[in-house]
Amino acid sequence: MPKNFMLEVKDGDVTGALRGFLKSLLEKGLLDALLTPAAVPSGKNVVQTLVEDIGRIDHVDPLAPVMPVNSAKIVSSLTRTGAPGKKIGVVLRSCELRALNELVKLKQADLTNLVLIGVDCFGTYSVQDYAEAGVSTDAFLKNASGDGDAKIRLACRVCRYPAPLNADLTIGLIGMDLNRELLIGGETPEGERLLEALGIEGNAATAKRDDAVAKLAAAREKEKGEFLKQAAAELGGLPSMLAALSSCVACHNCRVACPICYCRECLLDSPTFTQWEADKYLEWADRKGALRLPADSLLFHLVRLNHMGASCVACGLCEDACPNGIEVFKLFGLGGAKVQQLFDYLPGRSLEDELPLTAFKEKEFKNFEL
Numbered sequence: 001m002p003k004n005f006m007l008e009v010k011d012g013d014v015t016g017a018l019r020g021f022l023k024s025l026l027e028k029g030l031l032d033a034l035l036t037p038a039a040v041p042s043g044k045n046v047v048q049t050l051v052e053d054i055g056r057i058d059h060v061d062p063l064a065p066v067m068p069v070n071s072a073k074i075v076s077s078l079t080r081t082g083a084p085g086k087k088i089g090v091v092l093r094s095c096e097l098r099a100l101n102e103l104v105k106l107k108q109a110d111l112t113n114l115v116l117i118g119v120d121c122f123g124t125y126s127v128q129d130y131a132e133a134g135v136s137t138d139a140f141l142k143n144a145s146g147d148g149d150a151k152i153r154l155a156c157r158v159c160r161y162p163a164p165l166n167a168d169l170t171i172g173l174i175g176m177d178l179n180r181e182l183l184i185g186g187e188t189p190e191g192e193r194l195l196e197a198l199g200i201e202g203n204a205a206t207a208k209r210d211d212a213v214a215k216l217a218a219a220r221e222k223e224k225g226e227f228l229k230q231a232a233a234e235l236g237g238l239p240s241m242l243a244a245l246s247s248c249v250a251c252h253n254c255r256v257a258c259p260i261c262y263c264r265e266c267l268l269d270s271p272t273f274t275q276w277e278a279d280k281y282l283e284w285a286d287r288k289g290a291l292r293l294p295a296d297s298l299l300f301h302l303v304r305l306n307h308m309g310a311s312c313v314a315c316g317l318c319e320d321a322c323p324n325g326i327e328v329f330k331l332f333g334l335g336g337a338k339v340q341q342l343f344d345y346l347p348g349r350s351l352e353d354e355l356p357l358t359a360f361k362e363k364e365f366k367n368f369e370l
Helices: 012-028 055-060 073-079 092-104 125-131 136-143 189-197 207-232 238-244 255-259 278-288 297-311 328-343
Strands: 003-008 035-040 048-052 088-092 114-119 169-172 181-186
Touching: 003 012, 003 048, 012 035, 012 055, 012 088, 012 136, 012 181, 035 055, 035 073, 048 055, 073 088, 073 092, 092 114, 092 238, 114 189, 125 328, 169 189, 181 189, 207 328, 238 328, 255 297
Parallel strands: 035 088, 088 114, 114 169
Antiparallel strands: 003 181, 035 048, 169 181
């Protein structure tokens, strides 16, 4: 059974209590460094920051309700060429943890010498909305609870996994009286070892949090069902899809923001798709009567969806990255959900789950048998 304890929150300072816990992991030498969000000087955004100086922990903001980057990409950059020589604690939301597991399966990240610290997630604002809201992390946690805030990103409102999966340590917020306490859980042998090394004993009851997580997940499941139904209606057929993507300028920002798109050199940026003689464009224009430029924007999205649909964790950062406000999350959320349903696959659920397109199962797709 996982080891759990309640971390005392004094004077409603949730962020301060969590900083103190993280600082204790560094002070006792249980971690050598910590990768966690920290506020920029303006206070209008956070950036993932690798912290070794214990004094700098006082400036981190691990629970800030904004996610400018899916941090699985950051971990991939840190570990792609090999495991770090020091032990690093990594603070991640559920969608980031699941994306990281997918990248590990794709040989794009290494979990050696990492301690995964998962945090409950009520949802996040877009970077722009977070800057405009000017809300403190503690105020958000106590008053919004995510599900009732209309400015929370759509991807968060339809996320069925507000609690982290596969973390070594879990920071439990949902269902907690955050004026008094939050839950710290050791979910793996490594997580339990760290809590024991801190001298923490006892096993706090988790039924209240478990019930609250289940209730929030059920509400989001319902909203996701409505979202997918609407997306299917809006994107049904080629004309509808072309209309939805009509303002795409082929900037490929969505690909850059996606934690699952990992290719060092993207085929869609290669000369095969980007370098044609002028006469070729004229030939196409003559054949069709007119040619939309940049060309192949629909092909770009369909190829990308084919590439990463099975591993899409629906973080929604593809849509946040679009300069023209295209609702690309509808396309990728819908496409990913359908592919994952076909294979009965939840990306990031477990490192033991084989990637659908790398494994053959005799019982798959019986309705297609000859």
